[in-house]
Amino acid sequence: MLFGTSAASANSDSQSNTKDTLKVLYWNADDFNRTYGNLFSKKYPDTDIQVVTPTGSSAITDYNGAIQKYSPDLVLLPPYQYKEMSKDKKLTDLEPLIKRDQYNMTTVYPGLLAELKEQGGGKLYGLSPKTESYALLYNADLFKKHKVKAPSDGMTWEEILKLAKKFPTKGDKNTRIWGLSASGSSNLVMDIAKTEGLIYIDPNTLKATANTAAWKNAYRIASEATKSGVLDERITLPGKSYLESSPFIMGRSAMIVASISQLQSLQKAKNNVKNYKPFTLGMAAGPSDSKDRKSTGDVRITEIFAIPAGASNVDAAWDYIKYFNGDDYANEYYKPNTTGNNIGAPLSRMVKEYSGYKLDAYYKLKPNLDSASTSYALMNKSANFELNFRSVLFKELAQVVNGKKTLDKATAAIQSSTQADADKLAKAQKTKR
The missing domain is CATH 3.40.190.10 (Periplasmic binding protein-like II)
Structure with a gap:
């Protein structure tokens, strides 16, 4: 995989001796600067951000390889990679830094903290500023x-x-x-599945699991709701x-x-x-x-901020994590009447209200990231898995709603189609070997 670098702010020769450098691993430098880098540079003008980013790709799949090659101080990880790297002790425990700086954690979403610790094997290896919850x-x-x-x-x-x-x-x-x-039937089933943490293919065995009692119940209640006209x-x-x-x-x-x-x-x-x-x-x-x-399970966390074990600039990386999980960023994020400031996800730094409405309900349930991790693992195996699954769901449940097929027959057809899809990948992998 090819990688390139870009800087969030230009560095003159005279500045390079006085400015700190924070090296960040991220999939797109421009996107990073728009979302994070420019704000951070305003808060920390003496820190230059160097973004190490893949070229010719819309995602990073080999985080271990990229970290080994470019030695970043900060990585922004999806839940699956956070869990795997935590398991392998490849990230820096944040709790000693939190304790050292007496960083206020009392208004950080407690359910998210508990889940990040759980995914980290009992240690807090990362923080995420946003949790797309419902x-x-x-x-x-x-x-x-x-x-x-x-x-x-x-x-x-x-x-x-x-x-x-x-x-x-x-x-x-x-x-x-x-x-x-x-939305009706198939889309509603996917919403139910996310909430319940259901998976339609086991990413490790490539066995379809779309005919379990839990899946069948999801098909049933979604079809009945669609038929009822509610x-x-x-x-x-x-x-x-x-x-x-x-x-x-x-x-x-x-x-x-x-x-x-x-x-x-x-x-x-x-x-x-x-x-x-x-x-x-x-x-x-x-x-x-x-x-x-x-x-x-119906939560979406796209980026968990973490510091690789052995990073050379832990303090600058920690300053970054503190800022984007702190009150100053929250005030900026929720600022009213900001051009293009469409809020899609509440911050992990809890605020009492937004647009005049209390936000308590968004923070009461504990997020379970297992489903998101499984989806990521499946997506890395084949981008077509979910597209094909949604397609067969739409076709089969439409027939159930229209009375042209029983739920049992539709479930069997969904399972069969999903297994056939998984078998194609298994066969292709076997051929490559």
């Missing part, structure tokens, strides 16, 4: 009007879908009430903005599972939609994993 938002006014008990923390997908069925299902789709704003299936209205097209934002859907970007959209609707009628928003932690109601 909460169950609901229209408290609709619940009151239709005399339905409001959602509570830790509800599973099955319970949420049962609750959605308590709302009316009749009327014109452009004006009616919906129980839940969600899901708005993300409808869009011709000639309307995305705000006016959204039944939840416009007060015509009882619930939605959403990131904090939905809170930003609600505020935009108040300011930009003519004659907008705000409603009372409720929030609950969920959906949760039915096997552990205090956790969820």
Whole structure:
């Protein structure tokens, strides 16, 4: 694999003797500078950032090789690599640095800290500034009007879908009430699978696991919800903005599972939609994993900041990690009316509210990164696995919803197709040997 380097800020000969250098391993220098480097340089002008980045590739797959070759001070790892490198003791334990600097950890997402320690084999080898987590938002006014008990923390997908069925299902789709704003069948199955930590192929054995009781239950409840007419299936209205097209934002859907970007959209609707009628928003932690109601697998952490063992500039790397997991960055990130500042994920440094809404529900469940790690492992084996799985799901569940196939036959077909896909890769690997 070819690698190149670029610098976040230019270094003159006179500066090079006085400035510190932080070498970062990242997949794209320009993207790094836009997201992190430029902000860090403002805070630490005496530190130059040198980004070591792969050329001709959209990802780094051989982290060990890249670290060995370029000796970076800082790496930004996906969960799978974080777990593997932690296991091999190739990262620096951050807790002695936290203790040394008396770094405030009291307002860092406790569930995330616990999971990063768990993935690190009991030690904290990294921190991640953002956790793309979700909460169950609901229209408290609709619940009151239709005399339905409001959602509570830790509800599973099955319970949420049962609750959605308590709302009316009749009327014109452009004006009616919906129980839940969600995609139908196949997309809903994938949301359920992420929450429950389900895998459709074991990445180690290449055996399909798409016909387990847990998968079949996901197919069943998603198909039943689609058939029942409680899901708005993300409808869009011709000639309307995305705000006016959204039944939840416009007060015509009882619930939605959403990131904090939905809170930003609600505020935009108040300011930009003519004659907008705000409603009372409720929030609950969920959906949760039915096997552990205090956790969820439906989280996305793309980058865990870590320091390779034996890094030459540990202090500069630690300054970087401290800044992007600290209050100063949080204040910058959540700053209102910043151009292009669309918030998609809450920070791990917890804040009490955003856009006038409390964020407690986004921090109550413990994230489980096992599912994300498995997805990464499968993606590295074949980028087509998930595409093909989604394709067969869509085809088979559509037939179940339309009454053309039983759930048992659809499950068997999904399993068979998934195993055939895995077998192709296994055969190709065997041929290469």
